[in-house]
Amino acid sequence: MIKDRILTVDQMIACERRSEELGVPASELMAAAGEKLAGHILSETMADGQPDTPEVVILAGKGNNGGDGMVAANHLFRSGISVRVVLCCGNPATETAHGAFEKLNKSIEVMFYDGDTTHAWAKAISESTIVVDCIFGTGFSGEIGRELQPLFIHLNTYARRVIACDIPSGVDARSGQAGVLAVTADITVTMHAKKLGMLLSPAKYFCGKVIVDDIGIPAAANTGDPLMENEIYAKASMLSDEQLGKKFLTSRKPWAHKGTFGKLVCVCGSDRYVGAAGISATAALRMGVGLVEVCSTENVVRSLSANLYECIFSTMKSDDSGCMTSDNAEEILSRLEDAKALLVGCGLGHTPETEKLVAELVEKSPVPVILDADGINSLVPNIDVLLKKKSTVILTPHPGELAKLCGVSQEEVLSDRLRYAYGLSKKYGITIVSKSSETIVCCADRTEVITAGNTALSKGGSGDMLAGMIASLTAQTKRSSLINCILACMVMGRCAEVLSTKRSERGILTRDILAYMPFFLKHLESGEE
Ligand SMILES: NC(=O)C1=CN([C@@H]2O[C@H](COP(=O)(O)OP(=O)(O)OC[C@H]3O[C@@H](n4cnc5c(N)ncnc54)[C@H](O)[C@@H]3O)[C@@H](O)[C@H]2O)[C@@H](O)CC1
Numbered sequence: 255m256i257k258d259r260i261l262t263v264d265q266m267i268a269c270e271r272r273s274e275e276l277g278v279p280a281s282e283l284m285a286a287a288g289e290k291l292a293g294h295i296l297s298e299t300m301a302d303g304q305p306d307t308p309e310v311v312i313l314a315g316k317g318n319n320g321g322d323g324m325v326a327a328n329h330l331f332r333s334g335i336s337v338r339v340v341l342c343c344g345n346p347a348t349e350t351a352h353g354a355f356e357k358l359n360k361s362i363e364v365m366f367y368d369g370d371t372t373h374a375w376a377k378a379i380s381e382s383t384i385v386v387d388c389i390f391g392t393g394f395s396g397e398i399g400r401e402l403q404p405l406f407i408h409l410n411t412y413a414r415r416v417i418a419c420d421i422p423s424g425v426d427a428r429s430g431q432a433g434v435l436a437v438t439a440d441i442t443v444t445m446h447a448k449k450l451g452m453l454l455s456p457a458k459y460f461c462g463k464v465i466v467d468d469i470g471i472p473a474a475a476n477t478g479d480p481l482m483e484n485e486i487y488a489k490a491s492m493l494s495d496e497q498l499g500k501k502f503l504t505s506r507k508p509w510a511h512k513g514t515f516g517k518l519v520c521v522c523g524s525d526r527y528v529g530a531a532g533i534s535a536t537a538a539l540r541m542g543v544g545l546v547e548v549c550s551t552e553n554v555v556r557s558l559s560a561n562l563y564e565c566i567f568s569t570m571k572s573d574d575s576g577c578m579t580s581d582n583a584e585e586i587l588s589r590l591e592d593a594k595a596l597l598v599g600c601g602l603g604h605t606p607e608t609e610k611l612v613a614e615l616v617e618k619s620p621v622p623v624i625l626d627a628d629g630i631n632s633l634v635p636n637i638d639v640l641l642k643k644k645s646t647v648i649l650t651p652h653p654g655e656l657a658k659l660c661g662v663s664q665e666e667v668l669s670d671r672l673r674y675a676y677g678l679s680k681k682y683g684i685t686i687v688s689k690s691s692e693t694i695v696c697c698a699d700r701t702e703v704i705t706a707g708n709t710a711l712s713k714g715g716s717g718d719m720l721a722g723m724i725a726s727l728t729a730q731t732k733r734s735s736l737i738n739c740i741l742a743c744m745v746m747g748r749c750a751e752v753l754s755t756k757r758s759e760r761g762i763l764t765r766d767i768l769a770y771m772p773f774f775l776k777h778l779e780s781g782e783e
C-alpha cells in the first residue's frame with residue numbers, strides 16, 4: 255500500500271500488470287480487494303446508529319469493480335450478514351470479474367437492474383441499511399448513460415448509507431470530473447493508493463471519508479515501469495501550518511539588508527490592465543522580496559507610482575495598443591544585471607510585439623523567469639524558444655492557457671490535466687503550475703497537488719497574486735522551483751481559508767488576502783498549528 259503517494263489511473267494499471275509479472279495475479283488482487291472491502295462494510299454495520307440486523311446490497315457493474323463487490327458479498331454472507339447482489343450492467347465482462355461471479359455463493363440472492371423503479375432492485379436499495387457501490391471503478395469515463403440514470407437517481411435519493419468500492423461510480427478517477435448523478439458516498443474504500451481524481455474537484459466532494467487499504471501488490475510493482483506515466487511521482491501537499499512553517503520558510507538573518515532578499519524585475523501591465531501589475535508587485539513585496547522594479551507603460555507607471563511607494567518604476571516604450579513593444583528587451587535585460595528573478599506577463603496584454611518581447615526575454619534572461627497570463631499567451635506562438643532558455647522557467651497557466659500551450663482544447667486538457675502539465679514540464683525542462691481549484695505543480699518528475707484555498711480566490715487578481723508570490727520566493731532563494739511554488743500556493747490558499755472563517759468568501763478581495771499575508775506568515779514563523 256502506498257500511503258503518501260497518489261497514483262494516476264495508468265500507474266494503477268501498470269502496478270497491476272507488474273504485480274502479475276511478480277507472481278501476484280489480478281484474481282488474487284481482486285480476492286484481497288473484496289475481502290478488505292467486506293471488512294470495512296462489517297465495521298460499518300457495527301457503527302453507532304446501525305440496526306442490529308444490517309442488510310447490505312452490493313450494486314455490481316460488469317467490470318472488475320463489480321468483481322470486487324462479488325468477492326465482498328461472499329465474505330459478508332459467511333459473516334452472517336444479510337446480503338443481496340444487483341447486477342447493474344448485465345453479466346460480468348472481464349475474465350476476473352466473471353471468475354468472481356462464478357464463485358458467488360449460490361445462496362446469495364442475485365437480481366438484475368432493469369430501469370424500472372417498481373422492481374426488486376430498487377426495493378433492495380431503499381430497504382438496505384448499507385448500499386455498496388461497485389458499479390464503476392477506475393475504468394469509468396464520460397457520462398452515465400440514459401439506461402443507468404434511474405439507478406443512480408434512485409441510489410442517491412434512497413440509499414441510507416453508501417460505501418463506494420475504490421471510487422464512487424460516475425467519478426472519473428483520471429480527471430476528477432463528476433456529473434451530478436455520480437454516487438455520493440459516505441465512505442470510499444480505495445485500493446493500494448489514492449487515485450489522482452479523488453483529490454480533484456468536483457470528484458473529491460463525492461468520496462466522503464476515504465480509506466486506503468492494502469491488497470497485496472508487491473512493493474516492487476510500484477517502481478520501474480517503462481510506462482512514461484509511471485515516472486511521475488505525485489503527492490498531495492497536505493502540510494499542516496506547523497510543517498509548512500518549519501519545512502518551507504527560510505530564516506531571515508538579523509543583519510540582512512534588502513540585497514539579501516533579492517531584486518525582482520516585473521515586466522507587467524498595459525494601459526488596459528493596470529491593476530494586474532500592481533497586484534503582482536505588491537504580492538512579491540508581501541512575500542518578502544528585497545526590491546521590486548516594475549517595467550511598464552507610461553500610463554501604468556504613472557498610475558501605480560501614486561500608491562505603490564515601495565517599488566522602483568521604469569517606463570517602457572509602448573504602441574497604440576497600450577502594450578509594451580519588443581524593442582524594450584535590451585533595456586529590460588540590462589535591468590536584470592543585479593536582479594535574481596524576472597516576472598513577465600501579469601496584465602501584459604497580447605500583441606505581436608509582446609510575442610517578440612516575451613520570446614527574447616525567455617531566451618536571453620540570465621535569471622529565472624516566471625511567466626503568467628498574457629506572458630504565457632504571448633509565448634505560445636514561439637514556445638520552442640523554451641529550448642534555448644538560459645535559466646529556470648516557471649509557467650503558471652490556468653486550464654485555458656495550458657490548453658493553448660499544449661495545442662489542444664480546454665476540454666481535452668481537463669480530461670487529464672496532470673498528464674498535459676507533466677508532458678509540458680518534461681518536454682521543455684520547466685516547472686508548470688497548473689492552476690485550478692486544486693493546483694498541480696509539475697517539476698522534474700515530481701508532481702504535487704495542492705488543495706488549499708477556496709472560492710475567495712475565484713476572482714480576477716488571484717493569478718497575479720500567486721505569480722508575484724512565486725517570483726518573490728524565486729528571487730529570495732536558490733532552492734527548487736517545486737518548493738517555492740508549493741509554498742506560494744499553500745500560503746495563498748491558507749490565507750484565503752483563514753480569512754473566510756470570519757467573512758464570506760464572496761466578498762474577500764485580493765487586497766484583503768495581501769493585507770493578511772504578513773499576519774499569516776507570522777503564524778507560520780511561530781511554528782504553531
Ligand atoms: N488495478 C488493480 O490493480 C485492481 C483493480 N481492481 C478493481 O478493478 C477496478 C477497475 O476495473 P475495470 O478496469 O474492469 O473497470 P470498472 O470496473 O471500473 O468498469 C468499467 C466498465 O464500465 C464500462 N464503462 C466505462 N465508462 C462507462 C460509461 N460512461 N457508461 C457505461 N459504461 C462505462 C467499461 O466499458 C467497462 O466495462 C478498480 O476500480 C478496482 O475496483 C481490483 O479488482 C483489484 C486490483
Ligand SMILES: [K+]
Binds near residue numbers: 319391418420422
Ligand atoms: K465504485
